[in-house]
Amino acid sequence: MPIAPRRPATAAIHTRRAESAARPISSPIFQTSTFASASSEDFARVAVEVATPDFYTRHGNPNHVELAEAVATLEGAETGLVFASGLGALTTTVLALASGGDHVVAQRSMYGGALSLVQNLLPRFGVTCTLVDQADTSAWEDAITPATRLFLIESPSNPRLEITDLRAVADIARRREITTLADNTFATPINQRPLDHGIDLVWHSATKYLAGHSDASAGVVVGREDLIAKIWSTSINVGAVLGPFDAWLVMRGVRTLDLRVGRHNATADSVAEHLHTHPAVSAVHYPGLPDHASHHVAAAQMSGFGGVLSIELRGGIDAAVQTIERLELFHLSASLGSVESLAVHPPSMWKAVLSDEEVAEAGIQPGLVRLACGQEDVRDLIDDLDQALQGA
Ligand SMILES: Cc1ncc(COP(=O)(O)O)c(C=O)c1O
Numbered sequence: 469m470p471i472a473p474r475r476p477a478t479a480a481i482h483t484r485r486a487e488s489a490a491r492p493i494s495s496p497i498f499q500t501s502t503f504a505s506a507s508s509e510d511f512a513r514v515a516v517e518v519a520t521p522d523f524y525t526r527h528g529n530p531n532h533v534e535l536a537e538a539v540a541t542l543e544g545a546e547t548g549l550v551f552a553s554g555l556g557a558l559t560t561t562v563l564a565l566a567s568g569g570d571h572v573v574a575q576r577s578m579y580g581g582a583l584s585l586v587q588n589l590l591p592r593f594g595v596t597c598t599l600v601d602q603a604d605t606s607a608w609e610d611a612i613t614p615a616t617r618l619f620l621i622e623s624p625s626n627p628r629l630e631i632t633d634l635r636a637v638a639d640i641a642r643r644r645e646i647t648t649l650a651d652n653t654f655a656t657p658i659n660q661r662p663l664d665h666g667i668d669l670v671w672h673s674a675t676k677y678l679a680g681h682s683d684a685s686a687g688v689v690v691g692r693e694d695l696i697a698k699i700w701s702t703s704i705n706v707g708a709v710l711g712p713f714d715a716w717l718v719m720r721g722v723r724t725l726d727l728r729v730g731r732h733n734a735t736a737d738s739v740a741e742h743l744h745t746h747p748a749v750s751a752v753h754y755p756g757l758p759d760h761a762s763h764h765v766a767a768a769q770m771s772g773f774g775g776v777l778s779i780e781l782r783g784g785i786d787a788a789v790q791t792i793e794r795l796e797l798f799h800l801s802a803s804l805g806s807v808e809s810l811a812v813h814p815p816s817m818w819k820a821v822l823s824d825e826e827v828a829e830a831g832i833q834p835g836l837v838r839l840a841c842g843q844e845d846v847r848d849l850i851d852d853l854d855q856a857l858q859g860a
Contacts, residue, residue: 497716498530518700519549527704531715538722539678540690542657543670548690549700550715554653554673555581556708557687559589561671564702565647565695566617568594573611574620575602577630577830579651579673580814584821586620599829602632603762609640616644621667622651624766627778627814627838628831629654629753631762634769638666647695653677653805658729659772669695676805677775680721680728684714728807728843732775735841735849740777742850748787748860750835751780776804778814778838785834787860788813792837794856797849804840809849812838 474482503522505511514520519528519536536548551557562585566572574586576599586597596615600607608619619641623632634650641648650662653673662670672678674686687708689699733756740754755766756773766773781787792800798811814836818827841849 495531495534495716495719497712499712500529501525518697519547525712526707526709529712529715531712531719532710535674535686535710535715535719535722536688536690538719539657539672539674539688542661542722542725543652543690544657544661544663545670545690546693547696548688549696549703550674550710550718551687551689551703552708552710552714553685554651554671554675554687555585556706557671557673557689558582558649558651559585560703560706560708561649561669561689561699562586562590562595562618562620563706564699565649566590566595569615570595570617571613571615572597572618572620573608573616573646574599575622575625575630575632576600577602577625577628578620578622579626579653580818580821580830582620582622582651583826583830587822587826602630603765605633605636605640608637612640612644612646616646619646619648620651621648621662622654623660623662623769624654624755624774624776626654626776627812627836629755629760629776629778630831631755631760631766633762633765634660634662634665634667638662638668641668642666654774654776655770656725656729656774656805658726659733659774660770663691665769668692673805674718676803677729677732678722678725678805679718680725680806681717682801682803682806682808684717684721686710686714686718729772729775731843732805732841733772735843735846736775736777736839737773738846739839739841739849739853743777743779743853746854746857748781748783748791748857749779750782753778753780775841776838777841778836780833781835781837781857781860783835783860785813785815788835788837789816791856791860795852796855797844797852798839798856804838806840807843809842809844810840814838 514523540548598611669691671689754777
């Protein structure tokens with residue numbers, strides 16, 4: 469029986485969707501939470517398909533697929549998944565790959581949010597963790613127990629730019645059937661591709677260099693199809709869903725990643741060189757400097773050294789805080805990887821997620837300042853640092 473003429477409330481919803489024979493160069497934004505199926509059979513099929521772009525946005529969305537595939541291609545991975553933040557990517561991945569009774573080995577020096585996950589949250593679910601000095605390859609091997617399932621790696625690490633020998637640690641893990649998960653946020657796939665060195669999974673805070681403009685929060689994990697399928701099954705429970713518009717914004721950033729990272733590398737390199745001999749600075753942590761403790765490892769696995777460096781001030785915490793406050797071009801802001809230069813005092817920032825003892829254990833000195841170089845003219849950034857360091 470034909471249905472009755474549509475009433476306004478129905479007609480307003482069931483108008484024709486805009487269609488166009490044009491082929492837009494910029495991807496449309498699929499700002500939709502759900503998708504219509506043509507039949508019950510199709511519905512049943514897409515409901516269980518990994519990261520399908522045409523069922524329900526928590527399961528997948530065309531903007532997600534576009535971004536995940538782009539990052540997977542750059543990292544040399546089979547496939548990937550996107551999340552609402554970097555920590556959404558990490559937490560979902562760890563929950564997918566570790567269960568109560570399992571053990572994880574992680575670096576003592578890594579992003580505070582990741583440290584807090586393994587030290588404070590996972591133990592509540594029966595997953596224990598041993599922290600190791602990342603530069604000591606044998607420490608990774610010594611920490612393994614029969615219950616070890618995961619190695620969590622971050623190189624260069626936040627905020628001290630320490631380096632992990634990716635190949636050596638991946639080889640140890642592979643011999644013991646342990647999955648390796650590397651945070652490649654600082655390096656980006658332009659400077660380093662951990663999968664080429666034997667790592668199983670790479671994750672990113674896409675909030676940083678991939679997005680590149682401080683306007684979106686996002687996370688990505690890429691790797692083998694079987695591992696990604698497992699993570700996807702957990703991700704539909706965890707629900708750290710990336711908004712389609714944010715996926716689109718990150719994708720726009722990815723298109724200029726190579727160009728931006730080249731500039732970030734060159735700028736940080738010049739700033740590191742400059743500060744290296746500055747009288748107010750007792751140490752510069754940047755893997756591109758020949759006197760960095762793991763420079764040779766970094767040079768073997770990276771093609772550029774990234775846009776972040778950290779410095780230690782002779783004047784300790786007071787000098788660090790005052791210098792940051794005097795900076796005019798570097799914003800005092802908790803992020804990195806953007807077009808704007810940003811500076812933070814990690815000992816203060818880390819306290820949001822770690823205790824004083826945990827901050828000290830991560831090797832974070834009171835006089836440490838992290839500098840994330842942006843896209844400004846390097847001469848202006850050096851002038852800004854010089855004026856801010858005066859009297860420090
Ligand atoms: C190295 C690194 N990894 C991961 C994260 C977490 O990313 P998000 O803030 O997108 O959750 C951060 C955040 O600062 C980071 O610096």
